[in-house]
Amino acid sequence: MNLGISPKSRVSRLFRSPSFRALAALALVIAIGCVFNAEGTFFRWHTHRDMLRHISVFGILACGMTLVIITSGIDLAVGSVLGLSAVLFSLFSLQLGWPAWLAVPTCLTAGAACGLTSGGLIARFKIQPFIATLAMMVFARGLAKWVSGGRKISTAVQLADGSFEYREAPGVFRILGSKLFGGNIAVVTLIFLACALVCYVLLARLRLGRQLFAIGGNEEAARLSGVPVSAAKLLAYGLCGLLSAAAGICHAVQEQQGDPEAGAGYELTAIAIVVIGGTSMLGGKGGMGLTLNGAMAIGYLEKILSLNAVGEATRLMLTGLIIVGAVLFQKHRK
Amino acid sequence: MTAAQQTAPRLSAPVLRMTGIKKSFSGVAVLIGVDWALRAGEVHILAGENGAGKTTLIKILAGVHSDFSGTITLSGKPVRFRGPQDAAGHGIAVIHQDIAVVPSMSVRDNIFLGREIVRGHRVCFRAERDRARAVLGRLGLDIDSSRLLEDFPVSVRQMVEIAKALVHDARIIVMDEPTSALNEVEASRLFKIVGDLRSQGRAIVFISHRLEEIYRVGQTITVLRDGRAVGTFPAAELPPDRLVELMVGRAVDRLFPPRTAKLGGLLLQAEGVSVPDPSGIKPWAVEGLDFRLRAGEILGLAGLRGGGASELVHGLFGSFGKRVRGRIRLAGEAYVPQSPGCAIRRGLALLTNDRKSSGLVPTMSVGRNISLASLGRFSPWGWIKTGREAAAAGRLIETLGIKAGAADEVVANLSGGNQQKVLLARWLETSPKVLLLDEPTSGIDIGAKNEIYRLLDIWTSEGKGVLLITSELPELLALSDRVMVLHRGRFIDEFDRGEATQERVIKAAMGMENQA
Known part of the structure; x- marks a missing residue:
């Protein structure tokens, strides 16, 4: 049998590779944008800048989601943990006046704790990821409402006599909410890209990343090859929680308040980003580059629809169709 | 020999004829014009190495693949199946691998x-x-x-x-390696059933990699090689050597290479080992077992399925955590099974009997499958040195003769024999002292088996010890320096190389004490 790779099959291999297909989906979306360019608005720099800024929070969630989905798990709690973290961060910084070096790590720890709890339920008690994180999704939302008393936490501080005093937002809010390089790149976008880079290195270069792929590919084989399956899963969910909390801080900064309802339904967008990127829901296949691609594709899609003033109803229906289309496209070339 | 081996009367017209069958997958030709015919009342063996096209041919017959060229004639009438249901409706039953x-x-x-x-x-x-x-x-x-x-x-x-x-009530029954999951007793029961079906006038297509089986049940043999039918012969007129030669396309000098390893010092010593039953039906799968393994020795573990051999090696390897009882010494030091990771560090390696469900990570490349059990070595401080990893994988691919396009080829694309070699490479890379091999040659072709036998001899010559489980008795007897027979989780008998015969081992496995 001839096992050499002929040039033709090299081309077809490239064509079949997941990264190529993910890029193709993104290219398709951009091509649509070029056609329906809303009288040239699509070609303006600020459109792309706004898209990046808009997708950043979702992108951070998708980073964590990628880690978990690669283990063939899922984390439905990312949106709720985002809400909890937004509330906590606003409470600490705006209301209690904690300094940033204390408020940020505390929020991140809270998020990681949520993730580790789901991870523990999954790894130790063998509860299905869907169920365990569904429970955490509900619980974290409740916790966010309890902490905030059900109200949005903003710069308005209620005084003893019942009147409100508007305080100035602390420095951390301004810095995280600002844009750099002449107002071109939002700090939040930089945080997203940094998270993506860290997750990329983790998946591509670290032993932990390799173990996550092995678990997703064949958990029993991984276990019998000495992979510490429980610990690795725990870390994956813990990191996913931590990243959700980071997204929560960014969200609070962008909104200038901590809304206990923040992030409802975001888990679905995060999953959509991962799937459109081409990471397999069955686990074991995928990567951070793909998710970055998926985030851009979803971001551009939403931007194009809003530029062309497509109504919300149509927008949602189109998004659904496009998700199915993208996934079918990826399946087709198997 | 057995009655089944007498040549069936050749008067009946073929019930099935397949002519000019061609089939390719994404441009790669798997079948290049196969012609063969099946008669009622015969057990027809399809022989050939992995990748020769047996399974594809069967899938065409079963209606799984409907896009092929060539014709199928059933009782003289040309047919073309639209799907498995259609084939079943025509009286074709397939027992897939x-x-x-x-x-x-x-x-x-x-x-x-x-x-x-x-x-x-x-x-x-x-x-x-x-x-x-x-x-x-x-x-x-x-x-x-x-x-x-x-x-x-x-x-x-x-x-x-x-x-x-x-x-x-199928007229044509196709069995694709039906005995690969059966023990000797279950297999002989199956052979009896096959004989009954034949005498009822049904036609049986039987695929097997075991020479012993081929001659036990088959009357006619069609050999496939590289997508072609090399020829059809009455079993009685095709001696085993010639069959292997036809399958491999070259002469294999000896199927079982001679054992050259010399025995060294005591490597593994177990006293009163008990292993819990993973299925929970009975408390212990293995109870109170004593045994010793010397460096350079192959200790064969025989017994019926459920005899406890698989559970024993899993227990030693720590697959069941800390629930294993007994005193074990490994290379002179006390050893308590805790976890697979711990076992690997102490120099144990376990090749499980099911490479699909507990061996390969199908989504990963050949190279990554090889390095999986020794990742720690390639990743000081958790950072994988991909260069070192790739070099090690490349070296093993070469020494074991793994046929893969490249180290980054997805492992699922490899043939069964090469996949098994990938797993052996994985364990070799951990530099084990003791190899626990559970059915190392299941479902792989004769050429690959022969290579694995040679590797076993080389590794034992290097001073490694091997616990070998295999349900193929000739293999067990030819490879093992000593055979230990388990019955219902307990020791029942032990034979040295000279004393072990198929009959004695089977008797012991079934619970009959041999007289000394």
């Missing part, structure tokens, strides 16, 4: 899956139950057919596949 049952359904529901006995729109469970009981009884299986299939061992699943074919 990958057992296609639904574990979460009952035995009965599995037997009648897709072809339920219905009265009006209702499934008639009572009729199904009675038919199922009758068929299972014929297979010598006394089980409650309303229990879930997942409660039974793999061998029962295989039997259920056969029951499926019987219950639908």
